[in-house]
Amino acid sequence: MKKNQTIPEKIWQFFCSVRLAVYTLVIIAATSIIGTVILQNGTQQQYINLYGEAVSNLIKVFNFDDMYHAWWFLFLIVILCINLIVCSIERLSITWKIIFPKQVKFNPERFRKLKNLEIFTVNKETEAIFGNYESFLSKTVGKVLKKQTESGTVMYAEKGRWTRIGVYVIHSSIILLIIGALIGAIFGFKASLQLDEGAISDVAFLHNKSVPVNIGFSIKCNDFDVKFYDTGAPEEYRSTLAIIENGKESFIEDIRVNHPLRYKGINIFQSSYGTARPDSVIFDIITQPDKGVISKTIKIGQEIQLPEDQGLFKLEGFLPHFDFRGNNLGEAFVGRITQKDGKSFQIALPVKYPTFDKMRKGVFAFVVKDFEKKYYTGLQITKDPGVWYVYSGFILMIIGCWITFFMSHQSYFIEIKKDKDNNSNISISGTTNRNSQGLKLKIKKMIIKLKDI
Amino acid sequence: MDSSLALSLTTFIYALASVFYIGSFTFKKQILAKTGFIVLVTGFVLNTVGIILRWIESYQMGYGHAPFANMYESLVFFSWTVAILYIFVELKYKESIIGAFASPLVFLAIAYASLSPDINSKITPLIPALKSNWLIAHVITCFLGYAGFALAFGFSIIYFVKPKNPDNTSIFSKLPSEDLIDELTYQMVVFGFLFLTIGIITGAVWANSAWGKYWSWDPKETWSLITWFVYAIFMHLRMMKGWHGRNLAWVSIIGFIAVMFTYFGVNYLLSGLHSYG
Ligand code: HEM
Numbered sequence: 155m156k157k158n159q160t161i162p163e164k165i166w167q168f169f170c171s172v173r174l175a176v177y178t179l180v181i182i183a184a185t186s187i188i189g190t191v192i193l194q195n196g197t198q199q200q201y202i203n204l205y206g207e208a209v210s211n212l213i214k215v216f217n218f219d220d221m222y223h224a225w226w227f228l229f230l231i232v233i234l235c236i237n238l239i240v241c242s243i244e245r246l247s248i249t250w251k252i253i254f255p256k257q258v259k260f261n262p263e264r265f266r267k268l269k270n271l272e273i274f275t276v277n278k279e280t281e282a283i284f285g286n287y288e289s290f291l292s293k294t295v296g297k298v299l300k301k302q303t304e305s306g307t308v309m310y311a312e313k314g315r316w317t318r319i320g321v322y323v324i325h326s327s328i329i330l331l332i333i334g335a336l337i338g339a340i341f342g343f344k345a346s347l348q349l350d351e352g353a354i355s356d357v358a359f360l361h362n363k364s365v366p367v368n369i370g371f372s373i374k375c376n377d378f379d380v381k382f383y384d385t386g387a388p389e390e391y392r393s394t395l396a397i398i399e400n401g402k403e404s405f406i407e408d409i410r411v412n413h414p415l416r417y418k419g420i421n422i423f424q425s426s427y428g429t430a431r432p433d434s435v436i437f438d439i440i441t442q443p444d445k446g447v448i449s450k451t452i453k454i455g456q457e458i459q460l461p462e463d464q465g466l467f468k469l470e471g472f473l474p475h476f477d478f479r480g481n482n483l484g485e486a487f488v489g490r491i492t493q494k495d496g497k498s499f500q501i502a503l504p505v506k507y508p509t510f511d512k513m514r515k516g517v518f519a520f521v522v523k524d525f526e527k528k529y530y531t532g533l534q535i536t537k538d539p540g541v542w543y544v545y546s547g548f549i550l551m552i553i554g555c556w557i558t559f560f561m562s563h564q565s566y567f568i569e570i571k572k573d574k575d576n577n578s579n580i581s582i583s584g585t586t587n588r589n590s591q592g593l594k595l596k597i598k599k600m601i602i603k604l605k606d607i
Numbered sequence: 608m609d610s611s612l613a614l615s616l617t618t619f620i621y622a623l624a625s626v627f628y629i630g631s632f633t634f635k636k637q638i639l640a641k642t643g644f645i646v647l648v649t650g651f652v653l654n655t656v657g658i659i660l661r662w663i664e665s666y667q668m669g670y671g672h673a674p675f676a677n678m679y680e681s682l683v684f685f686s687w688t689v690a691i692l693y694i695f696v697e698l699k700y701k702e703s704i705i706g707a708f709a710s711p712l713v714f715l716a717i718a719y720a721s722l723s724p725d726i727n728s729k730i731t732p733l734i735p736a737l738k739s740n741w742l743i744a745h746v747i748t749c750f751l752g753y754a755g756f757a758l759a760f761g762f763s764i765i766y767f768v769k770p771k772n773p774d775n776t777s778i779f780s781k782l783p784s785e786d787l788i789d790e791l792t793y794q795m796v797v798f799g800f801l802f803l804t805i806g807i808i809t810g811a812v813w814a815n816s817a818w819g820k821y822w823s824w825d826p827k828e829t830w831s832l833i834t835w836f837v838y839a840i841f842m843h844l845r846m847m848k849g850w851h852g853r854n855l856a857w858v859s860i861i862g863f864i865a866v867m868f869t870y871f872g873v874n875y876l877l878s879g880l881h882s883y884g
Contacts, residue, residue: 176843183836190826190873222824335822344820383670383732412739412817423819536819544821548808555804559797591790595699 169240189221260310265567271583280578286607306571317561323554327547334543342538349375350430350530358535372398378529393531426532431472435525465493563587613657620650621714628706640703651690670732675746679728682720688754708761741813749806755799760863762792763856830869837862
C-alpha cells in the first residue's frame with residue numbers, strides 16, 4: 155500500500171478490500187439471526203409479555219422488533235454496496251485488459267514447467283501428426299498459435315477469456331436486486347382487504363396501520379367458495395371478483411391461492427376467508443311456559459315488537475367468535491330485549507347451540523332457525539414497481555454464477571519433438587484460472603484422443 | 608412392490624454401501640470400495656423407483672402431487688440428490704475412498720426419515736399454498752444445493768482425519784492429496800451455491816405469485832439467506848492469504864450447520880410459512 159495517501163484515497167482503499175467484504179458479510183449473516191429468534195412487528199404488549207419490560211425496551215432501542223428495516227441493518231447493506239461498487243471499478247480495468255489483450259502471446263518455457271505437464275511418445279513422424287494435432291486443437295479449443303523452437307514445434311490455443319467477466323455479472327446483479335428492493339419499498343405497497351360476498355371497495359388497508367390506500371379501481375366480490383378434502387383439510391379457496399372502473403364493470407375473474415389477478419400494476423391474491431355478517435336471520439320465538447312458537451325474519455339492526463305486547467327486541471349484530479365464560483362458542487347473534495317495564499338486557503344466540511337461549515329461562519326464548527350463510531374473502535393487494543429489476547437481478551445472478559463456476563479461461567500447450575528413432579515425443583500442459591483439477595482430467599482425456607490420431 | 612417397501616429396501620442397501628466404503632477405508636481394500644459403489648448405485652436405482660412409485664400412489668389416492676410435500680418425502684429426496692451427486696463425482700474424479708465420507712450422509716438422511724417417530728410417512732394432500740409448479744422447481748433446486756453442501760461437508764472432514772504426512776502403510780495414505788480435497792470441496796460448494804441461489808430465486812418468484820411478495824423475511828427464508836452468505840464468505844475467504852485447507856474446511860462445516868438449521872432447526876424451533884423441509 156502506498157504511503158502518504160490523501161484522505162479520499164484512503165477511503166477508496168478502505169472500500170477496495172475483499173477483507174471488508176468478508177467482515178460485512180459475516181456481520182450481516184450473524185445479525186440476521188436476531189430477526190428469526192425475536193418476534194418481528196409485534197405490539198408493545200406482546201414484547202412485554204414475551205421478554206419483560208427491560209428487555210423489550212432494549213429491543214425497541216435497537217429496532218430488533220423490525221430489524222430488517224432497522225437503520226443499522228440498512229447501513230450494513232449500504233456498506234456492502236459501496237464496497238462492491240468500488241471494488242468492481244478498481245478491478246474492472248485490469249480484467250478488461252486481460253479479456254481484450256492487444257496481442258495474445260505465450261511463453262513456452264512457462265508451460266514446460268507446469269505441474270500438469272504430461273509427456274508421451276507416438277510412433278509416427280512429427281510432420282505426419284502436426285497437422286492433425288493443430289486441427290484437433292483448433293476444433294476443441296480455439297485459434298492455434300505456432301512457433302518453431304530449437305528443440306521442435308510448439309502450439310498454443312486458448313478459450314474462454316470472456317468468462318472472467320462472470321464475477322462482475324454476479325456482483326452487478328446484487329446491486330440490481332438492491333435497487334429493485336428499494337424501488338419496491340418506496341413506490342410499492344402491501345395491503346389487505348376483507349370483502350363480504352356482494353361487497354365492493356376501492357381502498358385496501360396497509361398492514362398493522364389500517365391506513366387506507368387507493369387501489370385505482372373498485373373490486374367487487376361476487377362469490378366466494380371453499381372446498382375441502384375428505385380429511386377436512388382445505389383443498390381450494392376461490393373468489394369471483396369483478397373489476398369496476400368509472401362505475402362500469404370491466405371484467406370478472408376467479409382467483410385462487412397461487413392464481414392471482416394482476417391488473418394495472420396491482421396484484422390481487424387470495425389469502426384467507428371467514429364468515430361474513432349475514433343480512434337477516436329467521437328466529438323461532440318460543441313463549442316459554444305454554445310453548446307457543448312464532449317464526450320471524452329479522453334484519454340486523456331491525457327492532458321488532460315481542461308477541462303479546464311484551465316489549466321490544468332489537469337484533470344488534472353478529473359475532474364471528476362469541477366468548478362465553480372463556481369458551482369460544484363460535485358464530486353468534488346478539489340482540490337486546492327491552493321489556494314492558496323498561497328493563498333492558500342483552501342476549502347472545504350462538505348458531506351452533508340453537509336452544510342456548512332457553513337456559514336464560516326468560517318469558518321468550520330465541521332459537522336461531524336459519525340464516526343465509528355468507529363468506530368474506532381475505533385479499534392481499536400489492537403493488538411493486540421494483541419487481542422487474544429484482545427479476546432481472548435474479549436472471550443475471552444465475553447467468554453470472556454459471557459463467558463463473560462452470561466456465562473458465564483455459565490455455566493449452568503442445569510441444570512436438572522428434573526423438574532419435576524418428577518417433578514423436580509430445581508434451582502437453584495447460585493453465586486455467588479455476589478448477590485446475592478439472593483441467594488435469596481434461597488433459598488426460600485429450601491425451602487418449604491424441605494418441606489415436 | 609409399493610413405495611414404502613422400495614424405500615425401506617433403499618435404506619438397507621445404502622447402509623450396506625456405507626459399510627463397504629468404510630470397510631475399504633479401514634482395511635485398505637480397493638475392491639471393497641468398488642463393491643460399495645455398485646451397492647450404492649443399486650440403492651440409488653431403488654430410491655428412484657421408490658420416489659416414482661410414491662408419486663403414482665399419490666395420484667391413485669386422488670391427491671396427485673409430486674412427492675416433495677412433507678418432511679419424510681423431502682428427506683428421501685435429499686438422500687437421492689446426495690447419492691446422484693456423489694455417483695457423478697466418483698465417476699468423474701475416479702476417487703472411491705472418499706465414498707467413506709459421502710455414503711454415510713446418504714444413508715443417514717433416509718434412515719432418519721424411516722426410523723424417526725416424529726416423521727410421518729403417510730401420503731397427505733397438499734394445502735392450497737403448495738399447489739404450484741414452482742413447488743417442484745423450488746424443492747429440486749434447493750435440495751441439489753443442500754446435496755452439494757453435504758458433500759462439501761463430507762470432504763472437509765477428510766482434512767481432520769488425514770495426518771500431515773501419512774506413511775504408506777497407514778489407512779490414510781489412500782486418501783486423496785490436499786490439493787484434490789481442496790478442489791473437491793470447492794467444486795461441491797460452488798455447485799451447492801449455484802443451486803441454492805436458484806432455489807432461493809424460485810422460492811422468491813413463487814412467493815411473489817402466491818402471496819404478492821418475493822421476500823418477507825420469514826425464518827426459513829432468512830436462514831437460507833444466512834446459509835447463502837456463509838458460502839459467499841467461503842468463496843471470498845479463499846481469495847485471501849492463509850485461507851485454505853483446514854481453516855477453510857471449518858467454514859464449510861459451519862456452512863453445513865447453517866444448512867441443517869435451515870432444514871430442520873427452523874421447522875422445529877422457529878415458526879413460519881414453511882411447513883416442511
Ligand atoms: C452478497 C454479496 C456477494 C456475493 C454473493 C458475491 C459472490 C461472489 C462470487 C460467487 C464470486 C466468485 C468466487 C469464486 O470465483 O470462487 C465472487 C468473487 C469476488 N468477489 Fe464477491 N460477492 C459478494 C460481495 C462482494 C463484495 C462486497 C466485494 C467487495 C470487495 C466482493 C469482491 C469480490 C472479488 C474481488 C471477487 C474475485 C473476483 C475475481 O476472481 O477476479 N464481493 N463474489
